[in-house]
Amino acid sequence: MEVVDILDKYLSQVQGEIKTALSTVEPDELKEASLHLFNAGGKMIRPALAILSAEAVGGSAEHALKAAAAVELIHTFSLIHDDIMDQDEKRRGQPSVHKIWGEAMAILAGDTLFSKAYETVLWTETDGMDSRLVVGALQTVADSCVNICEGQALDMGFADRLAVSEEEYLHMIYKKTAALIAAATRSGAILGGGSEEQVEALAEYGRLIGLAFQIQDDYLDVTSDEDNLGKPVGSDIAEGKRTLLVVHTLEKAKPQDRDELIRILREKSDQSVARAIEIFQEYGSIDYAHDIALGNVEKAKKLLLILEDTPAREALMKLADFVLERSH
């Protein structure tokens, strides 16, 4: 099965769960603001990971469907709030929520998705799921939400600093991106009735491809194009973000290039994006980022070998590769 078919297979069911969860939201303005980014698309990789993790340990897709929807709700909540904080005007090729409805309604739309995520997982219990498994799944989800906030705060703090070590960078992107992906695979494995060994392997698989996913985002920001990204090339540079490309270059570069890159990042404009990319290339930082992402994906795939060879495991292998194959 191709990746597009894997993602498609669960797409409509997960979208159905999300739309049901949001159907009762009032007033209409809040409902529309809450639904906006779902209507704008989204690859739904996180829900697919949750469902496949349940299947890969012998559970059914049904077991993880609500947790899958919850993880996507939390992801979307974080996008809406991040776009306000970063003052990003576009997301998924559409105006961001705060551009259309204003900041106050966008804050509330994010909060609503966040609340609905928990409600949704808690409804799993009324489907006859064992309460202990529901609590276990929610623990990892709640933990990842704390991490997302901390990761965003660390990321914002990095922009004011000169250098950030690779270790600090990896810690930040674990919190900002990988923790939620690990929560998707872990909660799916828990709800699918996996053994402790299976749950830990799938959680670590999620963490590793989550790190690769963020590093690939850093990479795509300078190697993809605006049509695919849904935002201008080099947005991270224009926002002064410490990506792995920046971290590596600042570590390796000659003082003169280092100073120039820092000056460009401090400018916070899109004037010198092309020059920053040249500097990255000079120090091999674009290839370096790609290699690190690739290494994580390979490690993640090896972890899956403790699972039985099923179509779900095969799909998880393909999704790991897809993290690096995607163009947006």
Added chain:
Amino acid sequence: MEVVDILDKYLSQVQGEIKTALSTVEPDELKEASLHLFNAGGKMIRPALAILSAEAVGGSAEHALKAAAAVELIHTFSLIHDDIMDQDEKRRGQPSVHKIWGEAMAILAGDTLFSKAYETVLWTETDGMDSRLVVGALQTVADSCVNICEGQALDMGFADRLAVSEEEYLHMIYKKTAALIAAATRSGAILGGGSEEQVEALAEYGRLIGLAFQIQDDYLDVTSDEDNLGKPVGSDIAEGKRTLLVVHTLEKAKPQDRDELIRILREKSDQSVARAIEIFQEYGSIDYAHDIALGNVEKAKKLLLILEDTPAREALMKLADFVLERSH
């Protein structure tokens, strides 16, 4: 026992839970922003209600301690985000979180408290609490979070409208304020092992004193003073809010007074606060609001009579009265 002693009894334990929950937050800036309003005080009525509800059905304070902390975390999250949306510069006599740390960090601080609230209740399970009770408690908490968002959105929408009916107003304040107070009493009663009848009675008690609490807030906005309120008298008028005083006056007033009040509310300034209060007085709207709040408190206290006569029930009776006795 006096109300101040009832609140004090649990204060340090609940504060301890909250500080423990927030102790690991990083970076420091996010931790400080998250702790700010707890350091600024707060009456901790909601946690006391949760704990007393557990005790009133025969459980121990311990059973409800983490749910109590969670409800206060959620309340504080909503204050931080509301202050951004309403552009309130002061809270509890201190600069609001976004005035000190900026809007981005304030959004994140709110999100962090929100996430920590769920983590905290989920830790209840590791204390040996039955998972089914934890799920039941969390369902009511998650439900109240959705209501808080909807209530705030409805409240914001009201400010753009001419008239709002009393029914619409009560629906809004149920969502914005009473739902969380009902979640405090309901989750406390669930975790304390209450019967269905006891849980429903305490939830309804919470709902009724929650409505009274908000109506009393409307009342205090024009009858208290800046020292007690921690913000200027008539802030609701200056923000153009549809309080019960406004709703009642617009329903009863002669066209001329009605038009003047609408004009004052649209001004969104503190220039005509005194004149608006005169108009409220002319139509008995201040007394009317007080009477409605009093009726709710009396109904709430009657519901407690199905419970055994214990010190916890006595304390809940006193807290119901306190809703109307407080000056801020």
